[in-house]
Amino acid sequence: MALRDKVVTLAHGGGGKAMRDLIAEVFTDVFQPPGSEDQARLMDEALREPGARLAFTTDSFVVTPLEFPGGDIGKIAVCGTVNDLAVGGARPLWLSAAFIIEEGCLVDTLRRIVASMAEEAEKAGVRIVTGDTKVVERGKGDGVFVTTSGIGVIPPGREIGAVQVRAGDVVLVNGVLGDHGATILAARGDLALSSDIQSDCAGLGHLMEAALAAAPGIRAARDCTRGGLASTLNEIAGEAGVAIELEETVLPLRDEVRGVCEILGLDPLYLANEGRLALFCPADQAEAALAAMRALPEGEGAVAVGRVLPAPAGRVTMRTAFGGARIVDMLVGEQLPRIC
Amino acid sequence: MKFASEFRDPVAARALLSAIAAKVDAIGATKAKPLHLMEICGGHTHSIFRYGLDKLIHEGIEFIHGPGCPVCVLPMARVDECVEIAERPGVIFTTFGDAMRVPGHKKSLMQAKADGADIRMVYSPLDALELARRNPSREVVFFGLGFETTTPSTALSIQQAAREGLTNFSVFCNHITVPEPIKALLDDPDMVLDGFIGPGHVSMVIGVHPYDFIARDYGKPLVVAGFEPIDLLQSVLMLVTQVAEGRAEVENQYARVVPEHGNPVSLSAIADVYERRPSFEWRGLGEIDASGLRIRPKYQAFDAEEKFGIGYATGRRNVPEIEGCACGSVMMGKLKPTQCPQFGKGCTPEMPLGALMVSSEGACAAYWQYGGARVAAA
């Protein structure tokens, strides 16, 4: 063990021995990338299939606190990019991981983050094959920022995307909504709320494959991250040129999430998720897709929440428990806690 | 959720809706000649739209959305003062999330935060008090806004700060009261209201008697109402029943929370810490006599107006509001949000011109968000 420091300093970003020790012991010993070149050289049998396509995505992750019930920034960074590949119909294969570390970050914190990335990557069946670290002065970062990019392969003939969505399709979600957003609000501590909610953070690659196997007609899927289910559905409705109608009475919500929302005056439809997706499929395949999702832990709570209507294009509405209807619009900024 | 979900029962709602319809028909109110009921409180406005009650109820009932949203009636000059305090060196400015996006003349608190001011959203004035304890070298200012519901919380926080001898905590008091603007509305010659849905949570503090003058002097009924959809519908039924029977009384639908005489501890904390200002400016409504509170001299060590020389007491008032903004007329029920020439054009939630578009309780934002206008047009 050459790395004795407990805290990251600017020396760890200086290009010298301290940096090499940090990278070797905290990162590469765990991720074990193939080879020692600055580039990963990759081959997978899936690429040889005629008609197979590459899928490529990137995402940056910032979260306060870095660690929270049910996950940490590392877990989110792996799951988020895996999910971006999976919902497009790709099988995730390789990830890169770049870290911007703020001076003063504890080495032990980094180790835990890296460990959970490795664990999550293994679960998802992806390898972290290349990466980078930079250190910034105290006050110029928020502990750690992580950027992951991912490459996956879309099998020949698989064509899913928002433009495929048709009137009559059913909207499915894979479980209760808003757990992640509510967890983060409580974990930040400045609102002094406590509860037993955990983040829903999860990789959805296997879930997507299972759903696609059971319901090959699946038109589109999208992970419901920032802005929650409401924002995701607005995006899809806009891109597909259709209307979407949600049913309030069947929306899956945990009591605690309702509680957080009642206290702070928030709408759970807009709370962030890190392991939830909205899936669009033809009505006659909805039951098969639901059954396939429910067979997996990350799809236990799968349920149909709405349907696609022909018009008006881009509009998302919700039928309330009272038989009324209201528009579920795009959020203007972020949701703020309110007293009135 | 106990004491909430029972009051969201669709079956009970149907019974109430048909009972209301029968009474409205008996009175002879129609879409062309509706009964105008004002829900004073923005929380009620929010519930009406969230549950779509405006569309479910008999068309002979028209809801007029009143001035009971503290953010909506906050003049731009007050926001400017908040920004000025927040930008002083050493200040931690704390506020409820509601006030963050309200536009000032130059910027909102959100923009001031981006420019470097230390502005923090809190859930409670107690959290501001805790920040003051933890940051003895900083001056922690809490933006006290809101009606009688919220006033006791800042009064009790000031009393607590005094007991602890804190010297770095102060409240920028912009608290306002409900009965005075109602009187101002009733005195307006153009006003045509047939009854009021009274604010439930204000009333749990002040009780039901401060509204007696509405029934006695103006002959209008008022029913203090809870915030669940069933509460609102039941209150409407109580109001139309009064109209049908030719009565004008103050009734209490929300007796599970609202005691007849209010909450004595809250009332005495308010009386101990605050006194009335001679008058206070309301956005869109102008100056209203005795409608605002200020901190009494005995607590001046906790008064941000005194500490910073900023605020209503310093005489810099009446900065003109944005031209073309019809928030005032909307709040008085003279215009519907969609009749404002700026609605959806110069004024949207992205770029709000008037305060009614800012707060999610503002009538205009509610119309926009829940599609009052767009659903009707579809």
Added chain:
Amino acid sequence: MCLGIPGRITAITDPARLMAMAEVSGVRREVNVACVAGNDLDALVGQWALIHVGFAMSLIDEEEAAKTLEALRDLGEAQETLEQMAQSERALA
């Protein structure tokens, strides 16, 4: 205005500052109970209060809540009877 929600008081956390723990659907937050505290603080535990900005503002009167719900049930039955009467009138007409 004035977001307020029913919460159950589960424990007294700081008698000197009149602070207690309140629970709303499994979410806990420390609240000030000055407005609802009688002479016996411990008597608050188990009671429901209306919570606003970190303060228990008013105890919820369970009897009054029950009365309101009962009035609604009566109304529901009355409406049903009325509708049945209207239906049979239509049938006879």
